Amino acid sequence: MADPHAVMFEVRLFGPQAQLAGRRVLELDGPAGGAVTAGQLLERIAEACPALAASAPASRVAVDHRVLAPEDVVDPAAEVALIGLISGG
Amino acid sequence: MADPHAVMFEVRLFGPQAQLAGRRVLELDGPAGGAVTAGQLLERIAEACPALAASAPASRVAVDHRVLAPEDVVDPAAEVALIGLISGG
């Protein structure tokens, strides 16, 4: 049974990472009660989705359209996005 | 009386130098018989036309549309041009 106190992260995916994962939103359980930093979220993504294991460590986490530093805490109620290797231009 | 053996140089002028000199062609007597290098011609121009005394030393001589090195001899029968400070673009 799922821990009723565990928070759930919905992480938006884009471009090659969305294609690799076969989805546009990744749902992840966070640790029960505890806060999750951007760096920890990237580790969780790599564990939960093997297709993103290679690219997640070099990616960044954006919350409400702003990039977080690795030590910043991710608010699970906000819009969370995985900003993988950029390839515009 | 003009030396009948002296060569005559006709030097074309452009842009600011033509404006300063008030003419588009400068006529110069060369030394009797002797050859004149591009460097010597620039000196002659500065002497003969005070309005060009300031700019001639930094100019180049083109003969038949090619820039000469200072030691190259100027053929007075060719088309001779004074290439002053360029200001295109």
Add this chain to the structure above:
Amino acid sequence: MSGAGVISFELVDGPIEAGQGRVAASVDALGEANEVGAVLEFCGVVRRSERGRALVALDYEAYPPMTQNEGVRIAQDILEETGVRAIEVLHSVGRVPVGACSFLLRVQSAHRAEGLRAASAYIERMKQEVPLWKLPVWAGDA
């Protein structure tokens, strides 16, 4: 000088056409103290192959409004650093066929040196910081 600059970052559906998004009028409005002596346009064109494999197009994806926010933020930084008058960017989203323009950068400046420096710096940072992704459409798969 600071603040008196024109900045825009726009996403365009599909290829960018020549002459799209000119800002000449708005730069004129900056007045004499900010006059322009150099206009530089850089256009990125979709190449026919990627890592040796033939392409028919690239599909571009953005994450609005983060994409525009980051594009404008970089332009502001570079406008201040270089003193150029205007930085205008258009970037495609969606499908852009081979040979077409997917990215247009226009820099207006008093002199050429800072315009070239700003263009180079903008592209460098855009490719690191502005959320834009491309997916190849391979020949045969289309």
Add this chain to the structure above:
Amino acid sequence: MSGAGVISFELVDGPIEAGQGRVAASVDALGEANEVGAVLEFCGVVRRSERGRALVALDYEAYPPMTQNEGVRIAQDILEETGVRAIEVLHSVGRVPVGACSFLLRVQSAHRAEGLRAASAYIERMKQEVPLWKLPVWAGDA
């Protein structure tokens, strides 16, 4: 790679209009091995003043065919040095009013880095080596 490049240098009476002299078609003819991923256009615009004094125009003078010969020679050097695909230059002769374009450089290349490098190098050398002169037409004298 060497020799497979497009070069042109053209003198134009009066101001240069947007879109003049496009060579896209001839670059396409270079074929797949020379494909273009970056098109850079640089336009020099006549400023409203020179050394603090108001201008209405510049009168440009050239010395054809030396002007074109030197313009092409520099383009050949830079094409070889940088590996860009095409260098195309238009320069005005005669009167160009303030705010109008008197010089257009278009560089096509596989990638942006060599295109920016080629543009910068071309302008630098042109201003030293290509016989072109300008005379100011001051406000009040026109």
